[in-house]
Amino acid sequence: MVHAADPAPLVEAPVPDSASPMIDFRAAGAVQWRRDFVAGEVSAVELTTTAITAATSQSQLGAFLHLDPESALARAAEIDQVRRAVLDSRTGASRSAAMTELAARAPLLGLPTAFKDLLDVAGMPTTRGTAALPPSTPAHDHPLARRVHGSGMISIGKTQVPEFGLPCYSENELGPAARNPLAPARTAGGSTGGGAAAVGAGMLPMAPGSDGGGSVRIPAAACGLVGLKPGRGRLPDDNQLVGVRNLAVSGPIAHTAEDAALLFDVMAGHRFRPSEAGDGLPEGPALAQVRAALNHGLDQLSIGVITESPFSPELDIVLAESAVLALEQGLALLEERGHILQGSSHCTGTEAFWPAGYHRDFQALWTSPLGELDPPAEQLAAMAPLTRYFIELAKRRPERETQESIAALEDFATDAETLLGPWDVLATPMLAYAPPEIGWFASLDPEENYREQCCFTPYSSVVNVMGLPAINVPTHTDAEGLSWSIQLIGRVGAEEQLLALAATITQA
Incomplete structure (x- = not known):
């Protein structure tokens, strides 16, 4: 939406005074914060206070739709008590063994995070970024939130999203737009825009997101972060439906590939085992592969x-100079x-690389679920113009055309890995041009907005159709301080390989 003035946040969180907060989480990586917490060099209350204070003091970035400082700090205090009970009475080898066991059972213990406001978190409102429906307050976590919380992470709130997660920019009528920490006049991307803004600005060490057409990779690219989209069905808490109707997967956003691997191991349900080097905390297979690649x-x-681009020649895709330089x-x-x-x-020789008609077919696939909706007139009127356009477009499209488009994409996706031919990895640019200013997309006619x-x-979206894993890797910073990236697409099951590859090319 275009905002004449950004409205006040849903929750005005007080600045906690229970500890002297650190500046933000960019001072070290999540892997180091994890190590410091387990060693007792920093407490969960200090880490959580840092996150809440940073989120509150940088509220102009619009990263959060909801903050819950009281619950987060109470949970942090409980975790500190557990850590003290397990470790503080031990010394020497006994303490080292207890640290290892604690870090294996709860590998992200004490670290703050937040989920985008499309995912249910118990006790927090879920708005799905829309003013057309009342928010719900679930009694139970979504399975992914339950898994992440089970690793010891502490949710401090819900992050900004576009309405129903549809656009690639995070603006709605419920709160301030998610702004890019690298250039606050510009969008942070979407739909995990609030999460990327929070990580990019140092409010959080890392955050889980979801990606149905690029919603992890796009904001990661806009904000200069690493963002991994796993393959379809790779994560146990994602929809396991086979086929292109199942586009969305969950994935981590972090400053480094090492941190992204740490969160991916948790999201994937991997077991954390003692480090082979014998000099660190237990690690999952993705983190182990990243460290082996770095060494x-x-x-x-x-x-x-x-x-x-698969959108060519239907759309005129023009790459900015910095996009080419990043590649x-x-x-x-x-x-x-x-x-x-x-x-x-x-x-391919002289043949086109992508399937013909992708732009038409993907639009039909993307909007088809909305054609099944029949909202009351007052709800429809309260939705964003782009959402209404998608609903009307889907309802006008003959069912035969929709099914033909989906069938064409199913045929493409069924044999998607063969597109990689002799390659292990496919490299593409990520964003074609710099993130636009807040309100620019929404100022356009809905049809032009989508184009x-x-x-x-x-x-980005073609990788979701293919069901393959892909990672966004920052490789270039321009004269204005904006970040530009390369996208690496892997074969089925190559998430760990992509994380390791990203780590090696970003290694200082």
Whole structure:
């Protein structure tokens, strides 16, 4: 939405005074904060106070729709009590063994986080970013929230999202738009825009998001972060339905691939085992693979490179100079580390790389669930113009056309891995141009708004259709301080490999 003036936050959280807060979470990575907490060098109350204070003091960034400082600090105090009971009476080898066991059972114990306001968290309102429906306050966590909380993380609130998570910018009528910490006049992206803004600004060490067409990778790219989209069905708490109707998956957003791997291991339900090096806390397989790659490098990979967008030629996709530079710098880093690069012509010759008609077919797939809705007139009127446009478009489209489009994408997705041909990984640009200013997308006619979102994010949605994993990796910072990225797409089950590859090309 275009805001004449951003409204006040839903909850005005007081600044806690129970501890002297740290500045923010950019001073170290989540892996280090985890280690410091288990070692007793920082408390959960201090970490949670830091998150709440940063979120409150930077409320102009619109990262949060709801903050719950009282519950978060009470939970943090309970966790501190557990840590003291387990560790403080022990010394030497006994204490070291207890630390290892504690970190294996609750690998993210004491670290604050927040979920986007599309996911149910017990006791917190779920708005789904819309003023058309009343918020609900669930009694139970969504399974993913339950899993993350079970790892010891502490939710401090709910982060900003677009209405129903549909657009790639996080603006609605319920609270301030999610602004980009690198350039606050610009969007933080979407639909995990609030989560990316919170991590990018140091309010949180890392955050879980969801991605149905790029909603983890887009805001990660906009805010200069690493964002992983796992493959369809890889995470146990995601929808396990086979087929392109199941587009959305959950994935981590973090400053580094190492931190993203730590959160991914938790989200994937991996078991944390003692570090092979014997000098660290227990780690899951993704974090272990990242650390091994950082220490010893990766085996040589074959990297395909494609700049053609599946939205072409229906849409005129133009890459900004910085988008091209980010791709070139990412490819140069991959080549420096011994990987083999090949253009798409190596696989396709003169043929088009992507399936014909993708723009039409994806629009039909994306909007088809909305055609099944029949909201009362007053609810429809309260929805954003883009949402109403999607509903009307889906209802006007003949059912035969919708089914033909979905069938075409099913055929494409069924054999999606063959598109990678001889490659282990496919590299593309990520965003085509700089994140627009707040309100720009919504100021457009809804049809043009949707087209511009496709032009802004020309390589993300096709990966959701394919059901393959992909990761956003920052590789370039321009003269204005904006971050630009490369996208790496992997084969089925390659999430750990992508995290390790991202870690090596961002290694200082």
